Amino acid sequence: MQDVDSLNLVMILGSLREGRNGERVARYVSEQLAKRGHRVHILDPQEIKLPLLTVPFHFRKAEDMPTLLAETNRKIKEADGIVLVSPENNRAAPPAITNFIDHFPPTSYKCKPTGVVTYSTGIYSGIVCAQQLVTMMTELGSPVIPTPVCIPTVHESMDPAGRTNNEHIVNNVAKMIKGIEWYGDAMRSQRKKFGLL
Template identity: 30%
Template sequence: MKFLVFLGTIRDSTPPKPARLGARVAKACIACLNSYYPNHEIELVDVLDYPQDAVFKPHFAYPKGKAPSALDDLAEKIAAADGYILVSPEYNHSMSPALANLLNHFGSSLFSYKPSAIVTYSAGQWGGMRAAIGMRSFLSELGCLPVSAMIHIGKAQTVFNDDGTAQSDEERSSWFDYFNRTFAQLIWWAQATQTHRAEQDPHNIIADFKKDPAQRNAP
């Protein structure tokens, strides 16, 4: 199967230190996934690689063939993936606005009927867990329901090095075991949904909403 790891921070400066703390968390997640599940394809999607337009225009609002190539490519990756791992810092007790902005460029039909996993971190002790609570609702509305187990990494700068390695072998084993509580659930649900999608296309049961909003049934 294929999984996308979204790194949801664009802040690449100091202070605070270290810059791009989330990068080491994402690398650690990928290392854990490759260690436990070497037969699956894992790809990093870094929000910093995509322009944060001042005027928001979602991918599906462009005429066919007119969207920026980067958004076209990412839409194809999202549609082809079997699950998603979302790595986010916490801003004002909520998820990264840059991550929300990028995900909101795409309709839920690309994400839906697949699972997701929530990973949050912080330089402080709480590990971004308040952002994670809000991400549950966000991802559910996007259609990729999050698994019940979540990953929170407090004081991440003291846990992982720049390259995503743990600061000791003992810590690596402990953290990877903790990560895998979440990733094992993700893999299980991804396999289940992949199998069922192959048997019955969910989009044929509940049609994607592609009409003018005025045509939507009244609540």
């Protein structure tokens, strides 16, 4: 039973690696969000090929603004919340996701919650990456849901279609979604109240 109005969410993927597992994770999480009635726009750096950052969005002149950059920023600004789906590479958040996030101004992320989902093929589950993303998004004014989803041995825990019977994953994704709903609905109301929509 839906107990919160539909949220408009963006999901940012964090990997460009060949054979990446992020698609199966993103598929599962986005399907669970859709079952709750939420709209999810996936922002994939493999499709939205942003160069290494030299000039941020908010430093550009309107006449020099690439259409793709403007359109991606619009989707982030219009979102009620953000979900980051990222691997942990070399015990860190990969450049694919940090570079993507860095292209856009803090005002695009401000006052909307972030859910963090990390994964790895090893036993560490991406917890170091999650900690780094928590710091990054908090500093951008996007409070992070206090229930991260960290998935170890993702290639064994989820199949390529994004299906899983892993109770730990199922329960933690459900908890994260409830957090996004609570914070997302409350913060949308406050943004509307203070004219930030």
